[in-house]
Each structure stands twice: as structure tokens, then as C-alpha cells.
Amino acid sequence: MLWQLMFPHLSGVCVVGVSRVGPTIRFDVVTRENPQPCPVCGVVSSRVHSRYSREVTDVAVAGREVLLRLGVRRLFCGNNGCERRIFAEQVAGLTVRYGRRSLPLRYVLRRFALALGGRPAARLCAGVVSAVSRMTLLRIIRALPQPEVGELTVVGVDEFAFRMGRNYGTILVDMATRRPVDLLPEASSDALAVWLTDHPGIEVICRDRAGYFADGARRGAPAAVQVADRWHLLANLTTAVERVLGRKRSCLNGRDPDRIPALPIPPADPPDGPLAQRITRRHPQIQQMLASGLDDQRGLA
Ligand SMILES: [Zn+2]
Structure with a gap:
């Protein structure tokens, strides 16, 4: 049939x-x-x-x-x-x-x-x-079963946002497979230390520069080597270089302005959205109040 x-x-x-x-x-x-x-x-x-x-x-x-x-x-x-x-x-x-x-x-x-x-x-x-x-x-x-996690020797540790800006946990990644292996409900040295103690055999811990991760790794896996992960290393380097160049810019310009052309700034699309609209609406009000002698934004809608 x-x-x-x-x-x-x-x-x-x-x-x-x-x-x-x-x-x-x-x-x-x-x-x-x-x-x-x-x-x-x-x-x-x-x-x-x-x-x-x-x-x-x-x-x-x-x-x-x-x-x-x-x-x-x-x-x-x-x-x-x-x-x-x-x-x-x-x-x-x-x-x-x-x-x-x-x-x-x-x-x-x-x-x-x-x-x-x-x-x-x-x-x-x-x-x-x-x-x-x-x-x-x-x-x-x-309800799907969790995939099997093989032997862990190199793990990455970083913060994980449950609610951006409010609640942070810890994410642990198997750096060999580049897959997350666990999420901890808090971002703290104690939580990381307990997890590492429960997972012996880890040789390398790849982390950012947060002090509590360093402390947790030291207590949970004292024999493991701690290394700075590439992303945070480059992010920190970029921030440091920008800060130094920002401080020295006038000095460098004064010595040889022709050889230090200003970096081209790509034109940005005008921002759109509720926040941008509110700022655009408030800006003339703020300028008007400043011109009238007020020094804060009290009274703005
Ligand atoms: Zn039976």
C-alpha cells in the first residue's frame, strides 16, 4: 500500500x-x-x-x-x-x-x-x-549526548559571557581540536583550580593575562606551562603601540612632518539604530545647554 x-x-x-x-x-x-x-x-x-x-x-x-x-x-x-x-x-x-x-x-x-x-x-x-x-x-x-572529549594536554582558558557585561564564566577549549570542552559558571581562580585538579595531565595552559587565571592555573596544575595566547598577545601589543604612538605623535610630527603622513582613516558609515538616534537627538540639546551656561546634562529627555 x-x-x-x-x-x-x-x-x-x-x-x-x-x-x-x-x-x-x-x-x-x-x-x-x-x-x-x-x-x-x-x-x-x-x-x-x-x-x-x-x-x-x-x-x-x-x-x-x-x-x-x-x-x-x-x-x-x-x-x-x-x-x-x-x-x-x-x-x-x-x-x-x-x-x-x-x-x-x-x-x-x-x-x-x-x-x-x-x-x-x-x-x-x-x-x-x-x-x-x-x-x-x-x-x-x-538532550543530545555530549561529544567524547579525548585526552587533554593543551587547553585554552578565557572568560565567557553568559550576559554581556553582567555575568561571566570560564570557557575551556581543547587547543588540539579547537573545540570547547567545558563551561564553568564563574570566572575565578578557584573555579579554574578545581577544574584543573579534576583533569590531571594538562601540560600547557594557554590564557590571557588575567591574574586570577594565572593563580588558578598555578594552584590547579602547578606542573603545567602557562603561555599567553596569540590573540591576547597581539591585542595587548596593539594597545601598547597605539598608546606610545599617541603620546609621541606631536614630537614625531615636529621633527619631520613630511615623512610622517597621517594614517588614512576609512570613511565610516553613519551609525544607525536607537542609540545613535538618541545621541543625535540629544547633541543639539547639550550644545544649547552648554551655551546657556549649564555644565551637565540634567533635565534631558
Ligand atoms: Zn523488570
Whole structure:
């Protein structure tokens, strides 16, 4: 039948009816009543305790959402020593415990979420795959297992902004693979020292010049070599050179102005946005108040 070609994941159940309920296509299905293993002890059972109906959303077809009304059994566990007395059967490749979406649908949603992120994926999924909220997509991503972290010998340490300018944590990066391996909830020497103590074998710690990172690295991995990472080194050098040249500019200009041409400044696009508009609106007010003898901005809207 056509639906068997379109829904190969339903091969583990018996379809007893297909109907259209408003914009939704509904499949009424029942399990094949094969013996099922207990999820705790693994002993198979076919002793029926009761039956119930659950609804599972499946991948949409031709823009129409698909709902599976699934008749399943509750089974007794046949192992007297098992802590689980009764369990609900699951359909392999189709359902999981407490899941309201089929496994194929969860797979598709996960692909969309990983490619686009929560909000854009939610907009695209509506009407194409299944209506889903951005938070559900983010939960699906967060439920993914963490990738295995190999042996760490060279790690990078830096601050990580949970809320820019308010809350900072610590990010640790495996410099061999250039992948983050951990996030610590705070940026402190104690947090870094504890993490390094829990991860022995680190030989090189690549960090910025923050004193608390140096202290944490010294206490957590005293044998490791601490090096300044290239980005912070160049950033610090740039700042220092600019400061020196700024102080010496008049002096250098006075000696030989023809040989020290001013650096060309690329034209910048005029800033736009709420902040720029507010500053533009305030500027003439400030100039007017300064001209009238005031020396602060009190009273500005
Ligand atoms: Zn059991």
C-alpha cells in the first residue's frame, strides 16, 4: 500500500484506520502485541495488565500534520526481583517513553534545529514538518549526548559571557581540536583550580593575562606551562603601540612632518539604530545647554 511506502517506520504497528480530522491526517494504529522487554531488567513479557491510547505526532505529509493514535499495552514484568512491576510497551523506531513526537519527527526537528537554531527553525518547521516551539527545539538540542572529549594536554582558558557585561564564566577549549570542552559558571581562580585538579595531565595552559587565571592555573596544575595566547598577545601589543604612538605623535610630527603622513582613516558609515538616534537627538540639546551656561546634562529627555 502507498502509506507503507511513505511511512516505513510504521511497519512495527498495524494500521487500522486513516482519517482526516480538520487539517490533520490521523492514523489509528495498534501494536503487533509481540513480547516486550522490561526497560529495567530486560526480561520479556506478554502478560497484559491493561491497554490505553496515546497520541504521537509524526512527520507532516504534503503540508498536513500527521497524528498517530496508538493503542498500546501495559505489561507485567515477569521478573519477581525487578523493581518495576508494570511497564508500557514501546514501538522500536517509533516511540520513546513519555515522548509525544515520533522518533522520525524528532530526528527531522533535530536536523532543523542544529542547522538553523531555535527561532528560525521553528518558523520553518511550521507547516512543513510540524508546529513546534523554539524552546522545544532547544530542548531537543540540549538532550543530545555530549561529544567524547579525548585526552587533554593543551587547553585554552578565557572568560565567557553568559550576559554581556553582567555575568561571566570560564570557557575551556581543547587547543588540539579547537573545540570547547567545558563551561564553568564563574570566572575565578578557584573555579579554574578545581577544574584543573579534576583533569590531571594538562601540560600547557594557554590564557590571557588575567591574574586570577594565572593563580588558578598555578594552584590547579602547578606542573603545567602557562603561555599567553596569540590573540591576547597581539591585542595587548596593539594597545601598547597605539598608546606610545599617541603620546609621541606631536614630537614625531615636529621633527619631520613630511615623512610622517597621517594614517588614512576609512570613511565610516553613519551609525544607525536607537542609540545613535538618541545621541543625535540629544547633541543639539547639550550644545544649547552648554551655551546657556549649564555644565551637565540634567533635565534631558
Ligand atoms: Zn523488570
